[in-house]
Every structure is written in structure tokens, then in C-alpha cells.
Amino acid sequence: MQSASSDAAAQDRAIVTLLQDDRLDDAFERLLERYQNKVYRLCCSILRDTTAAEDAAQESLVRVWKALSGYDQRASLSTWIYTITRNRCLSALERRRELASLSDATIEAQVHSLAAPEREPDDRLEMLRELVDALPERYRRIVTLFYYEDRSVSEVASMLGMPEGTVKTTLFRARAALLEQLRRRGLADAGLWLENAR
Amino acid sequence: MNDEERALDAALGRALRAPVPPADFRGRLHSAIARQGLDERGRAAHLARARRERGEQLQTLQADFVRLRRRTLGTLIGGAFAAGAAVAVALPLLQARFGADAMLVLTGLGALVGLIIGTASWISRVRIPNPLERL
Numbered sequence: 001m002q003s004a005s006s007d008a009a010a011q012d013r014a015i016v017t018l019l020q021d022d023r024l025d026d027a028f029e030r031l032l033e034r035y036q037n038k039v040y041r042l043c044c045s046i047l048r049d050t051t052a053a054e055d056a057a058q059e060s061l062v063r064v065w066k067a068l069s070g071y072d073q074r075a076s077l078s079t080w081i082y083t084i085t086r087n088r089c090l091s092a093l094e095r096r097r098e099l100a101s102l103s104d105a106t107i108e109a110q111v112h113s114l115a116a117p118e119r120e121p122d123d124r125l126e127m128l129r130e131l132v133d134a135l136p137e138r139y140r141r142i143v144t145l146f147y148y149e150d151r152s153v154s155e156v157a158s159m160l161g162m163p164e165g166t167v168k169t170t171l172f173r174a175r176a177a178l179l180e181q182l183r184r185r186g187l188a189d190a191g192l193w194l195e196n197a198r
Numbered sequence: 199m200n201d202e203e204r205a206l207d208a209a210l211g212r213a214l215r216a217p218v219p220p221a222d223f224r225g226r227l228h229s230a231i232a233r234q235g236l237d238e239r240g241r242a243a244h245l246a247r248a249r250r251e252r253g254e255q256l257q258t259l260q261a262d263f264v265r266l267r268r269r270t271l272g273t274l275i276g277g278a279f280a281a282g283a284a285v286a287v288a289l290p291l292l293q294a295r296f297g298a299d300a301m302l303v304l305t306g307l308g309a310l311v312g313l314i315i316g317t318a319s320w321i322s323r324v325r326i327p328n329p330l331e332r333l
Binding site: 057129132179 | 223227
């Protein structure tokens with residue numbers, strides 16, 4: 001884990017070095033290699049809609065590109081990129097809320113259908129996804145990003161601009177809430193039930 | 199983490215697979231950036247052209263202003279010389295004709311000429327059609 005974080009830091013330093021050498025295009029290409037998927041996943045986790053996430057990720061990265069020459073290293077590169085992305089997603093959510101207020105029923109149905117992940121044959125995983133989806137927004141966002149980012153608490157904290165302690169506490173509470181939900185659905189031995197989920 | 203939590207962790211790991219951007223994502227991103235770049239360049243060129251035109255207009259205005267000041271000054275000096283010359287020529291003649299009232303007549307003539315010039319100037323300024331031009 002330590003080597004992964006030091007490797008990430010080295011990659012960020014390499015990007016900053018390219019920027020300092022005025023090699024903007026090279027720096028942006030490196031940045032895309034490192035952050036493109038992360039930005040997309042962050043958008044997916046916030047927006048719960050792959051089409052909107054694609055648009056938001058693209059707009060975020062265009063903004064990053066436009067502002068890249070002015071990056072002043074006051075914040076770390078990842079924090080800077082994630083802040084731009086989060087702001088973009090929040091604007092998209094705001095727009096969606098405005099649309100929803102215009103036609104609640106239609107848009108809600110549309111968003112719900114888009115937000116539903118691809119159906120898998122296994123009902124158990126599907127049910128688990130539905131339970132995650134039904135979690136309070138703060139919990140849901142952290143849980144999904146945690147698993148998207150290979151269980152890296154520090155990465156989730158950086159992406160959402162939160163302290164690591166808050167992420168850990170929220171994860172703990174979210175897991176407890178999920179187990180509670182499973183038990184409420186009559187799965188006395190949730191562990192055994194989950195073990196069989198393939 | 200107990201067994202139940204471990205099982206939940208494993209199941210969540212399977213259920214929540216990281217989404218990947220579509221294959222053409224990078225291509226579309228570069229197209230969007232290129233479009234933005236073109237827009238920016240277009241805007242920059244438009245701005246430069248507007249600045250250049252404004253500079254040229256300012257230069258023309260400045261040149262007109264200087265020309266106007268020179269012409270006004272020339273008119274004033276010319277007018278003063280002409281008036282002086284006219285008085286020098288007309289005063290002895292008027293004195294011979296009107297005697298002590300010559301200065302009064304000269305002042306009246308001066309006022310009349312001034313009124314005519316002033317009226318003509320206002321007519322041309324407000325663009326009132328000059329009836330004499332129709333003749």
C-alpha cells in the first residue's frame with residue numbers, strides 16, 4: 001500500500017515537472033493516463049448515471065486542461081483535479097434537480113432506470129446493489145468509491161475531500177447498516193448468505 | 199472484522215465493480231479540447247481585430263481633433279487680421295462721411311457682420327436647408 005501511494009506521488013511529481021518545463025501536452029497526457037478513470041468513477045459515484053458521468057468527466061477534464069498552465073501547486077495535483085470534478089458533478093446534480101422539479105415523475109423514472117446497474121444473473125449481488133443504492137447518499141457515495149478504488153481509504157478521502165477518519169467511520173456505519181438490512185430481510189445468517197453470492 | 203463483515207466485504211467487492219469509461223472517451227475528450235481551443239483562438243483573433251480597429255479609430259479621431267484645432271486657430275487669427283485691416287481701411291472713409299458717429303456706425307457694421315456669420319454657422323450646424331442654395 002505504501003509503495004502504491006509513493007508510486008502515485010512519483011507520478012504526480014513527474015506531471016508537475018513536465019508542467020514546470022512548459023510541456024503542457026505531455027503533462028496532460030500523463031495526467032489522463034493517471035486520472036481519467038478515477039475522474040470517471042468519481043462522477044459515476046456522485047451522479048449514479050453513466051451518461052451524465054461521461055459528460056461530467058469530460059467537462060471536468062476539459063476544465064483541468066484549460067487551467068493546467070495556471071496550476072500553482074497550492075493543493076496537491078489529485079486534490080485539485082478532484083475538486084474540479086466534484087464541483088462539476090455538483091453543478092450537474094443541481095441542473096438535474098431543476099429538471100426534476102419541472103417534471104418530477106418522468107425524470108425520476110428516467111434517472112432510476114439509468115441508475116440501475118446492469119442486471120446480473122445472481123439475485124443476491126443484485127439485491128446487495130439495491131441495498132447499497134438505498135443507503136443514505138453520504139454512505140452510498142463512500143461505499144461505492146471504496147470498492148471502485150480497490151478499498152483505498154486514502155484515495156476515497158482525497159476524491160471526496162474528507163478526512164480519512166470520516167471515511168473509515170462512514171464505511172463502518174454503512175456496512176453495519178447493510179448487515180442490519182440483510183437481517184431485516186430475514187437472512188439470519190447474512191454471512192453464509194453472502195458467502196454464496198457469486 | 200468478523201466473518202459476517204468479511205463476507206459482506208467480499209460480496210460488495212463483487213457487486214460494486216469499478217465502471218470504466220467508454221472506449222472512445224479519450225478521443226471525444228480530445229475533440230472537445232480541440233473545439234475549445236479553436237473557439238479560444240477565434241475569440242482571441244476577434245479580440246485582436248477589435249483592438250486594432252479601435253486603435254485605428256482613436257488615431258483618426260486624434261488626427262481630426264488636431265486638424266480642427268489648427269483650423270480654428272487659423273480662422274481666429276485670419277479673422278482678427280481681416281477685421282483689423284477692414285477697420286484700418288473703412289475708418290477714414292466712415293469718418294469722412296459720418297464724422298463723430300463713425301465709431302458708432304463701425305460698431306454697428308461689426309455687429310451685423312458677426313450676426314450674419316453666426317447665423318450662417320448655426321444654419322450649417324443644424325442642417326437647416328439654405329433657401330439661397332435653391333436659387
